[in-house]
Amino acid sequence: xxxxxxxxxxxxxxxxxxxxSNNKKVLYKEIPKIDAHVHIRTTDTNIIQAAMAENFKFLSxxxxxxxxxxxxxxxxxxxxxxxxxxxxxxxxxxxxxxNFEKPGWRQEVIRRLKKDFxxxxxxxxxxxxxxxxxxxxxxxxIMIDDPRFDAILDFIxxxxxxxxxHIGEPKNCWLPIDSMTVNNDKIYFREHPQYHMYLHPDYPSxxxxxxxxxxxxxxxxxxxxxxxxxxxxxxxxxxxxxxLDLYPNFAVDMAARICHFQVQDRQKVRDFIIxxxxxxxxGTDFSIKEDDDLQEKKDRMENVWHADWKYFSxxxxxxxPNVNGSFKGLNxxxxxxxxxxxxxxxxxxxxxx
Ligand SMILES: [Zn+2]
Numbered sequence: 001x002x003x004x005x006x007x008x009x010x011x012x013x014x015x016x017x018x019x020x021s022n023n024k025k026v027l028y029k030e031i032p033k034i035d036a037h038v039h040i041r042t043t044d045t046n047i048i049q050a051a052m053a054e055n056f057k058f059l060s061x062x063x064x065x066x067x068x069x070x071x072x073x074x075x076x077x078x079x080x081x082x083x084x085x086x087x088x089x090x091x092x093x094x095x096x097x098x099n100f101e102k103p104g105w106r107q108e109v110i111r112r113l114k115k116d117f118x119x120x121x122x123x124x125x126x127x128x129x130x131x132x133x134x135x136x137x138x139x140x141x142i143m144i145d146d147p148r149f150d151a152i153l154d155f156i157x158x159x160x161x162x163x164x165x166h167i168g169e170p171k172n173c174w175l176p177i178d179s180m181t182v183n184n185d186k187i188y189f190r191e192h193p194q195y196h197m198y199l200h201p202d203y204p205s206x207x208x209x210x211x212x213x214x215x216x217x218x219x220x221x222x223x224x225x226x227x228x229x230x231x232x233x234x235x236x237x238x239x240x241x242x243x244l245d246l247y248p249n250f251a252v253d254m255a256a257r258i259c260h261f262q263v264q265d266r267q268k269v270r271d272f273i274i275x276x277x278x279x280x281x282x283g284t285d286f287s288i289k290e291d292d293d294l295q296e297k298k299d300r301m302e303n304v305w306h307a308d309w310k311y312f313s314x315x316x317x318x319x320x321p322n323v324n325g326s327f328k329g330l331n332x333x334x335x336x337x338x339x340x341x342x343x344x345x346x347x348x349x350x351x352x353x
Contacts, residue, residue, distance in 0.1 A: 024313040034345040037255035037283025058089045065097040093121035122351040123162035143212040157223040168209030168232035182259045184322045217247040227252040234260035237272035255283035259322035
């Protein structure tokens with residue numbers, strides 16, 4: 001009895017001593033967290049130490065399907081880091097689109113995926129180059145619902161692995177730069193005109209990309225799919241909610257799209273996250289290469305982690321270089337935070353860490 005009273009008194013006292021945000025700061029250090037969308041292309045273990053100091057683990061994602069050579073380079077770093085730190089870094093592989101229309105392409109992809117799974121990959125990434133870059137011999141864009149992918153997607157599902165799907169782009173990609181809703185999209189598409197679809201009206205539309213992905217989801221109900229970057233439905237939580245309702249096999253990571261929450265109605269976003277708290281995975285899209293300045297990258301990574309935590313966990317007024325004007329944090333409770341930062345990654349990526 002005395003003990004209970006003591007704890008209760010202590011609880012009240014700590015409320016006076018620490019503000020709510022201070023409690024959340026303590027929680028940040030305490031709870032295990034997974035950054036479920038990073039690209040680690042270095043063997044410098046300092047980046048792993050930095051993550052461990054913040055109680056973070058990594059899911060490193062191999063990406064781009066244009067060449068086997070490029071994929072093997074990424075796998076080299078992923079495997080090396082995973083071998084050294086099996087409890088801190090897990091990884092996802094990808095497959096090459098080289099020789100897509102040649103006989104034996106599918107068998108070769110499956111053979112390689114089998115090897116990658118045996119060596120430790122826990123999923124397979126597909127990138128926006130499917131839908132935006134690759135064309136077949138008839139000059140048609142190859143979309144993700146192309147039946148030639150079916151056997152590969154079945155193979156991933158049969159092996160209880162997860163598909164990470166970055167299909168399409170933010171809706172901003174189809175708008176002129178001045179009309180884009182967040183500043184990081186403006187910068188990215190200014191620097192990458194080849195992917196700025198507003199400049200390529202003859203390419204598949206935003207809806208074409210989303211519809212192809214949705215058809216793929218409905219045709220493969222047993223395939224677990226994590227839509228990267230809020231599943232390219234970052235611009236409207238209602239649209240994203242529709243897909244989460246329609247496809248129980250679908251979850252999304254929030255990598256590099258949290259700013260799109262910050263420009264939508266706060267209450268609506270908060271209600272959405274609480275309702276779909278089992279389907280959202282935290283991620284940043286942090287990337288590091290061998291010749292990068294590690295200290296600079298590490299500082300940037302920690303700043304993003306801290307700012308995102310503040311946004312999700314407190315109700316403080318905030319600013320971000322990605323967003324014009326201020327916005328308020330979502331003040332999510334501990335149960336929801338533990339899910340989006342850790343438990344959902346465990347659930348949607350069996351075999352992680
Ligand atoms: Zn990425």
